[in-house]
Structures are given as structure tokens and as C-alpha cells.
Amino acid sequence: MTEPERPAVTTPDQLFVQLQGETVKMLSLDMNLLSIGRTPDNGLSLPHPSIAIRHAEVRRQEEGFVITDLGNAETYLAGRKLAPHQPQVLAEGALVQVGPYVLAYLAGGQAPAPPDKVDALPVLADFRPVRLPPARPRLPAPRAEGHASAYLDFLPNLYTESEFLGRYLMIFQSIWEPLQHRQDHLPMYFAPATAPQALLGYMAAWLGLELDPHWPEARQRLWLREAMHLLRWRGTRYGLMRAIELGCGVSAQVIEDPKLPFSVTVIMPDPGEGEDGSGDVTRQSAEQLIARHLPAHVQYQLRFV
Structure with missing residues (x-):
């Protein structure tokens, strides 16, 4: 007697996350909505300064999975920039670029053997500088002109x-x-992008996030714009990394050793060797920034490279 045929085992659609040509994470798209962004509360967290808090989302629809840029205009599908809030269907083998990461979409039943799964994406070790937005043009109040009022x-x-x-x-x-x-x-x-520079310090003091007077104006506005976001993640590893990115202008590494509880090691570039040469960040100001954004019971060791 012949054995009855077993039903074919189908695998769900999969999303492979690649960084510098290597697959660092694999996700099974067995959910209806996957959020992509920089913070850890996203379904797919991509820790890089160029990625927004809520950068894009992948949603299941009748025609398949679609990807939508959430207003950042920095999401690329097959080398083409996606228009904000315009869903695009993911075809088999589609490649989506978000910052330095490449997301490869493979339909169910056709995916290769998954790579070794990692718990979290690696922290970039290249210490890239965080580029500041251009200076805001001055818009003074118009004055009365003419010979008659x-x-x-x-x-x-x-x-x-x-x-x-x-x-x-x-x-x-x-x-x-x-x-x-x-x-x-x-x-x-009262908006961080358009407020007079003299009001930036007062607005930051209202929230308990004092500004360094030596920071350039663009960095002060960027810090104030993400003030509520910093308060939300204050006391966490991500919150400390983001505070260093905004306050010191460089990406840093925060290492937690399970053998040494309540202790972290922060590795960041020496401010004296910064690429921008602005000189607005010193070792003392970096230490003060880290001390303000760490819990009171946590010790830290700061190493400059």
C-alpha cells in the first residue's frame, strides 16, 4: 500500500535584513503590520541616526504585502525613492533600502534556509558623525515702508x-x-524649528533638558525637537545612545556586561579629533551629558578612541 501524501509545508513570507552585504536578521512576516524605525519599540528596529523614529511600515493586504514610507522620503524600493504615504506592493525578491540597511523580501515557500538568528542588530562601530540640518534663515518682522502710512x-x-x-x-x-x-x-x-534662538534655552529648561550654550544653533534646535522623545527613553540604553548622538554629534557604543550589573561602558570618538572640527564638544561636556542621562544607581566608564 502506498502512503498517503503529506501536505506540503509552506513557510510564511520572510524579510531578510542585510548590512554591508551580510544578513544580520531574518523576520517571518506572520503579522498584519510591521513597523520599521530607529527605536526599540518598532517591530523591526534599525539603530542608525539616518533612520527616523517611525520610518516605514509593511502591511498585509489582499494583493500581498505593501510598504509605505511614513513621510521621510528616504525609503527606496528597487533603487527608486518612494513617495511619502503612497503604498507600494512588494514583489518577489524586492529590495528595500532604509538607511544603510537593505531589506530583501521573499515570498513564502521560496525562501532559502534562514541564517543564524541574532537577538539584536549590531551597533555600528564606525562612529559616524551626525550631520546637522542647515541653518534656519532669519525672517524678521516686515517694517513699514513708503511715504505715507x-x-x-x-x-x-x-x-x-x-x-x-x-x-x-x-x-x-x-x-x-x-x-x-x-x-x-x-x-x-514656540516651535523648535522657527523659535528665536534666545527662546531655545528657556524652552529646554521647561522640559528639564538644559542646552549647552556652546552648541551650534542647529544642534540646539535638533535637541529641542526630540526633547519629548529623549524623555520617553530616558534611563535606557537606546535613550543614552540617542542623547550622545544629538548632544555630541557622533554615534557611540554603549556596552552592558551581565557580569557587572548597574554598570555600562561608553565608547565614543575623542572630541579633539572630530571630523567637523567645530570644537563645541569637549570631554568634560560629554561626561556631563552622559551623567545626566544615566540612572542615578548606574555607574559608567567613558572611553575615548
């Missing part, structure tokens, strides 16, 4: 015949117009 348009025509009155009202217009302009754009004074 625009306030004459709100008076009866009788008063427009007086040249002296037009020049006299120009004095009040030059004082009140900047104030009116500020009131009309008041939310911009």
Missing part, C-alpha cells in the same frame, strides 16, 4: 489729502506692525 486706508477720504498725517501715522505703523506680525505668528515662536 497704510492706516490712511481706514480713515475717511478727507484725511488722505494731508501729507503730514500720512507721515505722522507712519511712526505708529512702524511700531505696531512688528507687534501685529508677532501676534499673527505666535505659534512659530
